[in-house]
Structure formats: structure tokens, C-alpha cells
Amino acid sequence: xxxESHEEPEAFAALFDRHWPTLYRYVARRLGRxxxxxxxxxxFLTAFExxxxxxxxxxxxxxxxxxxxxxxxxxxxxxxxxRYRALERTxxxxxxxxxxERVTAAVSARAARPALAKAxxxxxxxxxxxxxxxxxxxxxxxxxxxxxxxxxxxxxxxxNRARRKVRAALGDTNPLLVEEAFS
Amino acid sequence: MKDMKMLAEMxxxxxxxxxxxxxxxxxxxxxxxxxxRRRARGIPRLRLVLTAGxxxxxxxxxxxxxxTGSGERHLTxxxxxxxxxxxxxxKAATAVSARSYRVPLPRQWLxxxxxxxxxxxxxxxxxxxxxxxxxxxxxxEAVIEGGKLVVDDKAAGGGSDEGTPQGASALxxxxxxxxxxxLAALSSKVGAEPRGDSGxxxxxxxxxxxxxxxxxxxxxxxxxxxxxxxxxxxxxHEVRVDTNVVDGLGRRVIGVTQGTTGSFVLINPQTYQVxxxxxxxxxxxxxxxxxxxxxKKANLRLPVGTVTYGxxxxxxxxxxxxxxx
Numbered sequence: 011x012x013x014e015s016h017e018e019p020e021a022f023a024a025l026f027d028r029h030w031p032t033l034y035r036y037v038a039r040r041l042g043r044x045x046x047x048x049x050x051x052x053x054f055l056t057a058f059e060x061x062x063x064x065x066x067x068x069x070x071x072x073x074x075x076x077x078x079x080x081x082x083x084x085x086x087x088x089x090x091x092x093r094y095r096a097l098e099r100t101x102x103x104x105x106x107x108x109x110x111e112r113v114t115a116a117v118s119a120r121a122a123r124p125a126l127a128k129a130x131x132x133x134x135x136x137x138x139x140x141x142x143x144x145x146x147x148x149x150x151x152x153x154x155x156x157x158x159x160x161x162x163x164x165x166x167x168x169x170n171r172a173r174r175k176v177r178a179a180l181g182d183t184n185p186l187l188v189e190e191a192f193s
Numbered sequence: 194m195k196d197m198k199m200l201a202e203m204x205x206x207x208x209x210x211x212x213x214x215x216x217x218x219x220x221x222x223x224x225x226x227x228x229x230r231r232r233a234r235g236i237p238r239l240r241l242v243l244t245a246g247x248x249x250x251x252x253x254x255x256x257x258x259x260x261t262g263s264g265e266r267h268l269t270x271x272x273x274x275x276x277x278x279x280x281x282x283x284k285a286a287t288a289v290s291a292r293s294y295r296v297p298l299p300r301q302w303l304x305x306x307x308x309x310x311x312x313x314x315x316x317x318x319x320x321x322x323x324x325x326x327x328x329x330x331x332x333x334e335a336v337i338e339g340g341k342l343v344v345d346d347k348a349a350g351g352g353s354d355e356g357t358p359q360g361a362s363a364l365x366x367x368x369x370x371x372x373x374x375x376l377a378a379l380s381s382k383v384g385a386e387p388r389g390d391s392g393x394x395x396x397x398x399x400x401x402x403x404x405x406x407x408x409x410x411x412x413x414x415x416x417x418x419x420x421x422x423x424x425x426x427x428x429x430h431e432v433r434v435d436t437n438v439v440d441g442l443g444r445r446v447i448g449v450t451q452g453t454t455g456s457f458v459l460i461n462p463q464t465y466q467v468x469x470x471x472x473x474x475x476x477x478x479x480x481x482x483x484x485x486x487x488x489k490k491a492n493l494r495l496p497v498g499t500v501t502y503g504x505x506x507x508x509x510x511x512x513x514x515x516x517x518x
Contacts (some may be wrong), residue, residue, distance in 0.1 A: 161411070164307065
């Protein structure tokens with residue numbers, strides 16, 4: 011599909027149809043609906059311009075597209091932090107106003123939202139990117155490594171570090187073994 | 194996994210949502226791509242077309258061979274010192290094949306210190322350092338948090354075995370030590386079947402996979418395999434080597450790149466071990482980047498050659514206990 015798009019940009023639309031909803035939902039979770047629409051549009055335009063780089067890097071478009079999207083999200087770090095802090099204060103996700111949310115969201119999950127939001131806001135951007143690509147974009151470790159251009163070991167390390175903070179925020183006080191003090 | 198489940202539930206109400214903006218976004222993309230195709234046909238864009246073989250002669254003459262979309266060739270002054278990829282990579286292969294190598298024990302630990310830097314990172318030119326320990330079998334990890342060493346025994350689970358140092362090592366040891374047989378094995382693994390004359394695409398995929406195989410093995414690569422990997426890279430199309438690259442820590446290193454991505458693999462010129470990678474700004478913004486720049490969402494004023502992103506290893510050591518360096 012990508013190879014076809016080198017000569018026939020319309021073929022790129024098929025890629026859009028396949029991946030736009032997934033990317034939109036991912037960005038909407040991180041930055042809200044309005045930003046998501048524009049940002050994912052930018053991501054696809056960027057992807058189109060870089061399409062010649064695609065087939066030389068990845069066998070699957072998803073990590074490549076999420077890599078581009080993550081770079082664009084990085085330009086909205088402040089807005090993302092503010093969003094998590096608002097969720098921490100109110101416990102209310104501004105994207106969760108539709109009837110579907112009232113049906114699907116479990117009470118326990120809703121109750122945990124402020125704590126989760128606080129944990130997300132406190133994470134370094136590099137750890138948060140890994141955590142959310144795995145948890146929200148459903149990328150494998152290998153796909154996350156490709157998307158972010160880092161070794162798989164770094165994906166594991168950043169994910170574990172982020173999860174420790176999330177677990178601590180959820181009140182899991184015994185996920186860790188503290189061995190010794192370091193100066 | 195309770196934490197991941199609860200996290201996944203945040204925003205899952207969006208899962209069934211198909212926003213009204215979808216048709217409009219699709220139309221915008223189509224219009225934009227059609228417009229760019231017309232422009233692309235009208236104005237041939239300068240694009241570097243370099244091969245290892247051509248470069249050997251070009252570097253000797255102090256020139257870089259560049260091609261255009263119309264197939265014309267021009268000679269332009271070099272901006273970087275280029276070296277024959279095959280010569281440098283053969284030298285690297287010879288050096289690494291002579292070193293000793295021992296597979297760590299499953300319960301030994303790897304201490305890894307890394308640095309991240311570049312114009313597109315929060316720290317800019319100033320590197321951000323990170324360090325952690327991972328047991329060779331991948332069952333535990335450790336970091337220093339709040340001045341304390343924290344060992345995480347929930348590190349296991351998730352990801353394939355290739356994601357652990359032991360798994361990455363086993364995968365590497367299963368590969369052929371003859372370069373062409375190695376490429377054939379990797380082609381089969383990644384599904385990069387040759388497609389007519391589209392060599393660079395296939396070779397780009399192989400290059401990226403070879404680099405990732407090496408970077409995924411923090412305990413090092415078996416010498417004969419590493420030598421074969423370097424010699425295999427040298428046979429790929431559009432491979433360039435620059436022996437005067439400086440990484441974000443000020444270290445002079447060897448940069449190896451394939452195609453026109455601007456992404457360089459960095460190799461230590463003394464040990465010939467892979468240190469990491471960095472992306473370099475080529476000074477040719479895409480129309481999208483130009484558009485984003487109007488909204489201050491992209492910085493096009495970076496000097497050509499600026500590193501936009503780098504991720505390198507500072508130290509790697511095999512130790513008996515987490516916390517040792």
C-alpha cells in the first residue's frame with residue numbers, strides 16, 4: 011500500500027482509512043478531541059511527505075504512524091500536563107461526556123482516575139510515551155521500540171519505571187523491593 | 194496487570210467513536226496529496242543518491258555525487274567527510290571478530306547508562322542521562338529512585354523473549370556467520386523479499402533490522418555474528434559512512450547511514466561497538482514541515498547538520514548484583 015502511494019497518492023487514503031480512527035482515539039485520550047482531529051491530520055500529511063522512508067524502515071505502518079504522532083504530541087506537552095491535572099482535580103474526563111462513557115466506564119476505574127491522572131502528569135515524557143503506546147495504542151514492545159527509535163530493553167525499562175509509579179498511585183505499596191540506600 | 198487494565202479503561206469510551214471530522218480530514222488529505230503530486234512532477238527535487246561504490250571514488254575526489262529526480266547528475270562540494278563504507282565496515286568487522294566474548298549467566302546483571310539529546314528533546318543539546326540494571330534473563334530490573342536502589346521483580350511478562358538480553362543474545366547466536374547467508378536469513382525473518390529493482394527499500398529494511406538486532410543486545414553481540422552483520426551492511430545499497438561524527442557527549446564516532454533518512458548508527462572508533470543512533474537535520478523541509486513552521490510547530494531555522502534526536506549508550510557492564518557498576 012505504501013509502495014503504491016509513491017506513485018498514486020490516492021492509495022495513501024487507504025492507509026488513512028485503516029489507521030485514522032486508531033490514531034484519533036489515541037490522541038484524543040492524551041490531548042482531547044479537538045486537538046486530536048487536527049493533530050492526526052498533521053500526522054498523516056507528515057506521513058505522506060515521508061512515505062518514501064516508510065518501506066525502508068518498517069513492515070507495518072502502525073509503529074511508523076505512531077512514531078510520527080508521538081513527535082507531534084511532544085509539541086503539546088504543556089497542554090497534556092494541564093489536562094491530566096484537571097482530571098486529577100475533578101475526576102472528570104472532558105472527553106467522557108457521551109452516553110457510551112456512562113455505560114462502559116466501571117465505577118472503580120472512574121474512582122481511580124484522579125490518581126491515574128496524577129501519576130501520568132508526574133511521569134517524564136519519555137516514560138509516558140512508552141506507557142501510553144503500550145496501554146492505549148496497544149503496540150507491542152517491538153512496535154514501541156520501532157516507533158520511538160529506541161532498543162527494546164529501553165522500552166522495558168521505561169515501561170517498568172512508569173508502571174511502578176502508576177501502581178504506587180493506585181495504592182500498591184508492595185510492588186518493589188528496596189534493597190539498599192544509595193548516596 | 195491491574196494497573197494496565199485500569200489505565201486502559203481511561204478513555205475507553207472513545208473506542209466506538211467515529212468523529213464527524215473523519216470525512217473532512219480524509220478530503221483534506223486527498224487534496225493535499227494531489228497538490229503535492231502535481232508539484233513534485235513539475236519541479237524535480239534534489240535527492241542524494243549515493244552508493245558505497247560511488248562514494249569511494251567521490252570521497253577520493255573530494256566530491257559528493259548527487260542525483261536529481263530527472264536523472265541528471267551534478268557534482269557539489271562536500272559538507273561532510275565521506276569514507277568508503279566497505280573499507281570502514283570491513284575494518285570494523287575484523288576488529289570485532291578478534292575480541293573475546295562470554296555470554297553472561299542468566300542471573301548476572303547488566304548495568305546500562307544511556308544519554309538522550311537533540312533539538313527535539315526537552316533537554317536540547319544538554320544530554321539527559323538514564324541508568325538502570327536488568328538481569329540477563331530479563332526477570333528483574335533495577336533503578337535508583339530517591340537515592341535508593343529499587344529492584345522490580347514484576348519486570349517479567351509482556352513482550353517477546355527477544356526483548357530480554359538473554360533472548361536477544363540467543364537470537365543473534367542462531368544467525369549464520371556468512372554475510373550473504375545472514376542477509377538471506379534476515380530477509381526471510383523480516384519478510385523483506387526483493388522487489389525487482391527496488392533494492393534500496395529492501396536494503397533499508399534489512400539495515401534497520403540489523404541495527405535493531407545489535408541495539409537490542411546490551412550484553413554485546415557474538416564476535417563472528419557481529420563481523421558478519423557489519424560485512425552484510427557493507428553490501429547494502431546507499432550505505433554511507435562518516436568517520437567525523439560527534440555525538441551528543443562530544444565523542445568523535447563513526448556514523449553509518451542508509452538511504453536518505455538522516456538517521457545515523459553510531460560506532461565507537463576504538464572498539465567498533467555500536468553506541469546508539471542520532472538523527473541529523475538535512476535542511477530540506479518537506480512541504481508539511483514548512484506549513485507547520487508557519488504555526489511555530491516546526492523549527493526550520495536549525496543549521497544543517499543539527500542533531501534533532503540522539504540516543505546513545507554511555508556505559509554497559511556485566512555485574513553480579515544490581516547496584517554494581
